[in-house]
Amino acid sequence: MKINFEKQGGLVPAIIQDASTAKVLMLGYMNEEAYLKTLEVGLVTFFSRSKNRLWTKGEESGNYLKLVDIAVDCDGDAFLVKAQPYGPTCHTGSDTCWNETNGARSIDFLYQLEAVVNQRKQAMNTELSYTAKLFKKGINKIAQKVGEEAVELVIEAKDDNKDLFINEAADLMFHTTVLLAAKGFSWDEVMQVLKDRHR
Incomplete structure (x- = not known):
């Protein structure tokens, strides 16, 4: 299904899920440019509302989210992004933005x-x-x-x-x-x- 970027003012919520553990890691927003860059470089990229620009997760910390798969919901107005996290996802150092342990194995x-x-x-x-x-x-x-x-x-x-x-x-x-x-x-x-x- 095709995503409808215009439905919500150009920004679409993107739920990020660990492709290995299925744990929900974070929620971000993508505009069409962020979506296309995510597909192009294979690293999850958002539109930052606070910075008013594209933002690749991990560009400063090194804690990237490597794209595994991306799906569109039944209404065409939300993404489910499956990714491989490289380090903790949250800026606080937590595995998830809900302060949950992702349960990653030592490997x-x-x-x-x-x-x-x-x-x-x-x-x-x-x-x-x-x-x-x-x-x-x-x-x-x-x-x-x-x-x-x-x-x-x-x-x-x-x-x-x-x-x-x-x-x-x-x-x-x-x-x-x-x-x-x-x-x-x-x-x-x-x-x-x-x-x-x-x-």
Whole structure:
């Protein structure tokens, strides 16, 4: 069904729902331009009534909402937007704008990490973090670090020190996240391959 932007003065309410947990995260408003930008860039974008301009959720905090699906209600005057949240949705730091816990699993932190890594990539010329410095050294150095961490994980697997083994596994996951970002890929793409293999 086609959305009717004129019905409510050009602004349409958009209910944002976590695509994985189905938890309602927030309510925002979209005009036609915000709707088209959301579709174009894949990040949920609103029309901010207080700023009187388009506003991509997370543009300052890094807590983006990655678009998964968007549906129009039966009257053609409201959106249901399913998204993958990168970090807390509310500006207060809460998972939702109703101060509810989203119930994300620990594995979902990987998406938050991915968002931070991508921020460091964008700011590598001004950022002083380890991640930004790694991006500046280029793809060969990043790939080398992944190889080093993989070897260190294998070495720790031969011993019985749980803490060292888990820490090396974390190092490998982190550096793999950096490598994916450097190549312009995401964990979603890796997960899709795993899902496809599982069928």
